[in-house]
Amino acid sequence: MFTGIVEELGEITAVEQSGDAARMRVRGPVVTGDAKHGDSIAVNGVCLTVVDVDGDEFTVDVVHETLERSSLAKAEVGRGVNLERAMAANGRFGGHVMQGHVDGTGVFLHRDADDLTHFAFPPRLGRYIVAKGSVAIDGVSLTVASVSPEELTIALVPTTLSLTTLGRTAPGDVVNVEVDVLAKYVEKQTAGGTSSLSVDNGGGKEDG
Structure with a gap:
């Protein structure tokens, strides 16, 4: 984890x-x-x-x-x-629960005049992304500022920009997206079936 x-x-x-x-x-x-x-x-x-x-x-x-x-x-x-x-059992929990199982790839679009960073994502992931909820972009735990059917915005702080790849990302660059696993479990329980991502979450743990 x-x-x-x-x-x-x-x-x-x-x-x-x-x-x-x-x-x-x-x-x-x-x-x-x-x-x-x-x-x-x-x-x-x-x-x-x-x-x-x-x-x-x-x-x-x-x-x-x-x-x-x-x-x-x-x-x-x-x-x-x-x-x-991977997080140690006695480690400090600073972000949100992540599995390292990428749900899909998105695209960095642009940064606007309000310093919000815009990313496009596959429409099938939209149901799992909510404003003020958590999402991982290239392995960075982030809080969603706003979301539309195929686009989300993030308010990236200077520290994140300087210490991660997100400060070097250019328009058109492909990024990895992992949605909040809790949203998948909620969907499965409320729908009484299987999450739509359960057989489509590539980019996960490798066998070594």
Whole structure:
């Protein structure tokens, strides 16, 4: 489990394609401080399993499903990524409950004159996004300022802009979106059936 409080801004140092999957190496001095094989680290909001740790870098395998459903399909050397280790049982809960299972990709649109950042998202996610509710964009826990059927706005504070990739995002850039898992459970209970995302939440935990 993650909370969306990014621990550091890392950097992709190598990407090796292997068929329809990829092996990626990421530099992150903070998250590698106690990382070991089998640990979970969220990379731009995608929960990945550590294969190997070498100094301040760690290696992960990214399967086809994740490449298809997340922005990691566009991963390239030199790209900055948000990094967060899985939350310790005795850790401080600073953001909101996140699984590292990306529900879809959105697009950064623009920042307006009121310093609100606008993102487009797949219409099928609209039912899970509410004003003043929580959403994760590229692994960052954020509060929704306003929402329409296919667009949401966020009031990003200077600290978030400077310490995460969201301060470097340009119009048209693809971002990972994870909606609040509590909304999925509420939908399932009230509908008496299965959440519409239960079989469509790619970009989740890899087997390492």
